[in-house]
Amino acid sequence: MSLKDFIIPAVDIKDGKAVRLFKGDPNAVKVYADNPIDMAKIWEEKGAKHLHIVDLDGAFEGIPKNYKIVEQIVKNVSIPIEFGGGLRTYEAVKTMIEIGVERVVIGSLAYQDKELFEKIVNDFPEKVILGIDAKDGKVAIKGWLEKTDFTPLDFAKMFENFPIWGYLYTDVNRDGALVGPNIEGTKYLAENLNKPVIASGGVSSLEDVKKLYEIKDVGIYGVVVGKALYEGKINLEEVD
Template sequence: MGLKSFIIPAVDIKDGKAVRLYKGDPNAVTVYGDNPVDVAKMWEEKGAKHLHVVDLDGAFEGKPKNYKIVQQIVEAVPIPVEFGGGLRSFDAVKTMFEIGVDRVVIGSLAYQNRREFVKIVEHFSGKVIVGIDAKDGRVAIKGWLEKTEFSPLEFAKQFDDMDIWGFLYTDVNRDGAMVGPNIEGTKILAQNLSHPVIASGGVGTVEDVKKLYQLKKYGVYGVVVGKALYEGKIKLEQLED
């Protein structure tokens, strides 16, 4: 797997548009496309092997709001789509699988309702990614608005013996800022967990991607990239598969 396959383009949906937030701030929005479906198709055409779709409205409101757009994305691209944003119940997760997403990312529910989370994992074994959103060294939930007492590793360890797919680690303070990913934080998680880790947040250059790619041997599966792709700092079509 080359750098192109290692990169997972992000398609974040807010108010029906493809956007990026700056450091998780719902008021710091940049719109990159009026039609998220077209954006998803563009990344697939440029060589993406996998897409990361987030319902930002859902993340902030606590339940997915953009079902139809996500379904249209799934139907429009032949590559796997992982989805996150507002998945706080078994029924919400079930609906997303019914419309064709490949994997789901769950963060807040894993912290708030262990019983419901376990039910989801048991029913959709190997299809759940635990979202670890870190802010100032602590896991944040509810659209990054509320910090918990757990470090990312402490939080992740609670789920590492379950039949999940793996973990998505986002450093929220770096997200959308293109200041470089949290290499050390990603490495610590990957070295100490038995499941794969996807990195996210802060990637601004191909060099950033290469640094994370070197962590593959520890269990880093890939990296979600948003702003650097949208701003043309990283050109997916120019990378090797």
Template sequence: MFEVIPAVDIKGGKCVRLYQGRADKEKVYFENLVEVAKKWESLGAKRIHVVDLDGAFEGIPKNIAIVEEIVKSVSVPIQFGGGVRTIEALDRLFSIGVDRVIVGTVAVENPRLFEEMVDRYPGKIVLGIDAKNGMVTTKGWVEVTEIPAVSLASDYDAMDIWGFVYTDISRDGTLTSPNFEEVEKFASAVNRPVIASGGVSSEEDILKLSKIENVVGAIVGKALYEGKVDLASVLQKVG
């Protein structure tokens, strides 16, 4: 079943969306993060994607107390990403009840540590690959590497990770539609499941992503907050 996963992005204790991952281009949508998570659950979301933007930029989760509140307030699983670069951070997140943790920068900069994380939590780590023009970016989308997204994914595909979240950051928060060609290229290069993220602007975009082989979900942020996508309606169509 294809999952439509609402994104709850935390920055400064509020629910925001960034434009192309830029910290200086934010828009606040909700002051109360628990309230917004409950809203998406009430509309039928089966999973919520929580991102600690402060953590992504600073390299250590900064909003764990808020995340814990969200976990306790909803009954659907929470997948979390943002600044998870140590075993301690990972342990803390799983101890508060997070279902899956997205790790990105570590996989690029410290493969041995990433392997240790996966061994410690088999099937629970998601490799988050944030790409710009097909190349991997790290440290909260700030640094562009010379590593092709597909080749990084191939390196880890055989490990006991859950799968991948593939984000095209040039489309993220822009409402310009996903880069379907890149998503398809990425998804066809790996065996593990892929969740697509970045650029969803309409119900049609989600339906199109749901037809790409090996893409099992889409993370939707700005399109939900701006009223471009009706969550209950699209869930009926992909369910």
């Protein structure tokens, strides 16, 4: 896998626009594009091999709210899409997979209803990524608004034998803050789990990406990059 392939651009949708939050705060919003569909197409044109789409309205409200936009993104790009945000029912997951989303990211539901989560992953094997959002060392749910008592590894281990694709590990305190990713936390998870881990949160430069890429053999599949791409800290076209 090349360094460019390792980078997964994020398109976060709120109120129909492509935005970024600062440390998961729904009130700290910066709009980068009025049309998320165009944004997704731009990242594909710049060489992205994979996209990470988040419905922030869905994450906070508990049900996908930007379904039509995601459907249009799927129709307008040819690269795989992973989607998260508000997937807390069987029907919501089924709908996203039916419209052509490659994989779905589920976090809160796995914590709140393990039995339903198990049914979903059994019905859609290898289509589900377990979302592990960490805040101050503990897993956070419901759009990062509620902290649990689980450490990221304890939470991940609960589902290790389920037919999930892997894990998305986000350090919420770093998300959108351009302070560098939680490399040690990501490495620790990947070393102790038997499925791939995608890193997320805090990437500020290509150097940050390279640090994760250099240890990818421990089981790190890629890194979701948002603000660093939108603010021009990383130019995807220039990455080999």
